Structures are given as structure tokens and as C-alpha cells.
Amino acid sequence: MNYISTRGNQEKKTFWQGVLQGLAPDGGLYVPEELPSIDFHDYVDLDYRDLAVEVLSLFVDPEDRDKIKSCVLRGYKNSFFKENLIDLHQEEDFSVLELYHGQTAAFKDFALALLPQFMKEASKEKLLILTATSGDTGKAAMEGFKNVEGIDIVVFYPHQGVSEIQYLQMATQEGDNTHSLAIQGNFDDAQRGVKELFLDQDLKSHLEKNQVHLSSANSINIGRLLPQCIYYIYAYLQLVKKGTLTYGDKLDVVVPTGNFGNILAGYLAQKMGLPLGDFVCASNKNNVLSDFLETGVYDINRPFFKTSSPSMDILVSSNVERFLYFLTGDAKKVKKLQEDLAQKGRYEVDQDLKDKMASWHGYFAQEEEVQEEICRIYREKNYLMDPHTAVASLCYQKYKRDFAPQGHALILSTASPYKFPHTVLKALGQEGDWTDKEAIDHLADLTGKEVPSVIRNLWVKTQKPEEVISCQEMKKIVEKIGDGE
Structure with missing residues (x-):
């Protein structure tokens, strides 16, 4: 198993060499040769x-x-799994893959x-x-x-x-x-x-x-990307064991997306043989990715917004480069597109590439829509979402409206709602001049949802300036x- 650069430097590396180098010498990203x-x-x-x-x-x-x-x-020692590290919250037509039960309350x-x-x-x-x-x-x-x-x-x-x-x-x-x-x-x-x-x-x-x-x-880093494939595979197999899916059924996935690594890991799992269906790339107001998937134009010449889902406040999503390489297998084309992005702030892919992205759909959520979705899901299902997961949930609703899918969907939940207590409280109609700790306590009292210990214990630790x-x-x-x- 060899690794090469997305931009054509064909000097082959082992997995271990790719992990250590991180970035290829030509500025490209390492990908498996096959x-x-x-x-x-x-x-x-x-x-x-x-x-x-x-x-x-x-x-x-x-x-x-x-x-x-x-x-x-x-890495995955017993203490890593001391809590229910990965959980599936199941609704009628979708399941939420909770990836935030670890040491930092994030995927x-x-x-x-x-x-x-x-x-x-x-x-x-x-x-x-x-x-x-x-x-x-x-x-x-x-x-x-x-x-x-x-x-x-x-x-x-x-x-x-x-x-x-x-x-x-x-x-x-x-x-x-x-x-x-x-x-x-x-x-x-x-x-x-x-x-x-x-x-x-x-x-x-x-x-x-x-x-x-x-x-x-x-x-x-390729050593970051490949382990993320595992939870897609695990979630699919868990849904098979539960009887929600029969092996071979297509499972659509909806991913709140910033740097494009998380959703790309699902795509790699699909290319390896996992029966995934459509990919819904969910963006916030910084909607460069949803525009790209719908038009074929990647354009960062636009305003940058700070939103309530800060992990998605990104305009240059690095792993799109790997996505383009896997779609085309053409390092020269990928290199030219990346040069255009660096020099002009935009590029446009050809019709052949657009056709290859047919099962990919981009949607985005405005700030007020995120608030409404957090509130709707809590009121209707007694389920609490952080703003990133709410972006994905709303984009799934828009995808359902446009395509009326018949199968099950998997929404990736990437962070605990307690990492964003003010945003979640505001969505539930609660606003006050609280500290973060007070907001967390208020949200817990309001909803009865348990606060992760890794968040609750932050206030007893020494803080560096x-x-x-x-x-x-x-x-x-x-x-x-x-x-x-």
C-alpha cells in the first residue's frame, strides 16, 4: 500500500512516511494509491x-x-471507552450518530x-x-x-x-x-x-x-482521515444489527461540514464498498461548499461570517482537494484547480466532474434557521442538538423536500450541545446575562439532559493566559x- 500526492509528485511513500510528512513536498495531500x-x-x-x-x-x-x-x-484504551463513546439516536426516517461522548465532547x-x-x-x-x-x-x-x-x-x-x-x-x-x-x-x-x-x-x-x-x-494528515472512516462503517453495521437496514440497503449521510475531512471519510468508506447512498454536505452561512456542489464553482471571493457553528466557519476546505483527486484520478487537473484557487480565489470544474458529483448535494442554513431547528427538534422529539448538528438536521429537511428519499438517513452529530449553551438556550427562548457555567447549569435544569463531565470539570482547572x-x-x-x- 503506497501513498502519493494529489498534485502529481509520484514519489511513493508508506503510510508511516505520509503520516510524518503531513503535507506532500509539492503542496498536495497524500492519498492511497488504491x-x-x-x-x-x-x-x-x-x-x-x-x-x-x-x-x-x-x-x-x-x-x-x-x-x-x-x-x-x-489509542483506544479502555479509558477511552469508559462511557458510551458512540451512540445512535434513532428516529423513524433517520438516525443521529452521536460522536461527542469522548474526552473533548467532539467527534x-x-x-x-x-x-x-x-x-x-x-x-x-x-x-x-x-x-x-x-x-x-x-x-x-x-x-x-x-x-x-x-x-x-x-x-x-x-x-x-x-x-x-x-x-x-x-x-x-x-x-x-x-x-x-x-x-x-x-x-x-x-x-x-x-x-x-x-x-x-x-x-x-x-x-x-x-x-x-x-x-x-x-x-x-492521512493519519487523521482514515480513522474517521471507521465510525461510518460501525454505524451502518449497527443499523443492520438493529434491523433498521438490511445489508446492501443504501444509507444516505448528512454531515455538517467545515474542512471536508469528515464527509470525505464517509466517501472513502463508500468507495471501499460500504453501501452508502447520497451525501448531503451541510454548510452554515459560509456556504462555499454548498455552492460548489450545486454549481461546480468553488469561489472564496465572498464575505466571511462568524456564526453560531464556528467549526464550520471556513472558506478554504482543504480536503476538497482529495475529493477532486478521487473523482478524477488526474493529478494535473487537481494541481491546476488548486493553483487557480490560490491565484484567483476560485475555480470551476468541467461537466464531466459535475456529473461525477451527481449523488452529492449541498445545502446551507441561515442563523435564524439554525435557531428554529434546535427548537423544533427539542419540542417535537425531546432531543437536544448543538448548532452544527442542527445545521445538518435542517439541511436534511431541505434534501427531503427536494428529493423525497425512501430510505434511512444518518445525520452526524459532531459536538455536545453543552459546548454551545448560550446558542441552544436562545433557540429554546431562554436568554440571560449568564456566564458559560451558569448557562450550562440553566440548560441542564431546563432540559434534564446530563452535562458531560469533561465540560462540567472545566471550571476547576487552571487556565493559562x-x-x-x-x-x-x-x-x-x-x-x-x-x-x-
């Missing part, structure tokens, strides 16, 4: 860990199966519990992990990497561009090897800055003097951390 073909029906009785071992082992050379098993057992836990183990297995050198976050990746990455020997992690997030609880999770993060810094700008600025650092040869030479190797924990820097200062900060300062 995807395995799997009859997932054979896996229906496996638990989550065994399923992860079976699937992920197919993405490495056969002799590395024991390495994958070791990584899974270390990123599943991949970021494994990535540090992959990296530790892959390298005996010192590693410096650089990551941009729009909210949830930062905490999940730092939690996964905390106190891992030989690895430092630096997280960049947009100043005042994450929720208060997301900020507090990063500010209270333990571990001497974890660093979080606020960027003057939005997530796209942070993500672009991180990519530029990876391509900076002066920085690379500076770090190599200290025998420090750069890598990434963002979903541009926030450090705000410009994008131009990112390199200097990384050099200092690489020097051990």
Missing part, C-alpha cells in the same frame, strides 16, 4: 476496536498489521486518539506538530498528544473565532508539550499560515539542526518551541 475493496458484511459482529484494526490494517503493508493493532489498543476524539500513536510508531526523532483549528481539533489534538515523549504540539486558532467553551478547553489543557496560540484573523488565515510553514525550507533547516521534524494533526499573535509571528514562535524555549 483503495481496498471490502465486504463489510463480514465485520458485522466486530466491536469498534476490532473493526478499526481490520480496516486500518488494509492501508499498510501486511507485515505492519501488528503495528496498527498496537496503535489501536494504545475529533476518534481520529486524534490514534494519530499520536501512529506518529510514535513511525518516528524515533523529535516531532513538532503544527495544527490550525476552527474549534474542536485543537483541544482534541492537544489531549491526544499531551505528555507523549519526544513530541511537542502547537495549535493556532482564530482569536475570538471559537466558542468560549472551545477556548476554555484549550486554555486549561494539561501537558508541558502542548501550546495554543490565538491568531489575529480567521481559521483560513491560520490554516494558510500552517501550510506555509510546512513549505518553508528555512524553517525546516532551522529545526533539523535540533533534529526536530515537522508534522501536522489537521485533517490534511491567552497569547495573541499575528500570522507573521507564527514562524518565530515555532522556531522558539523547536529550540526548546
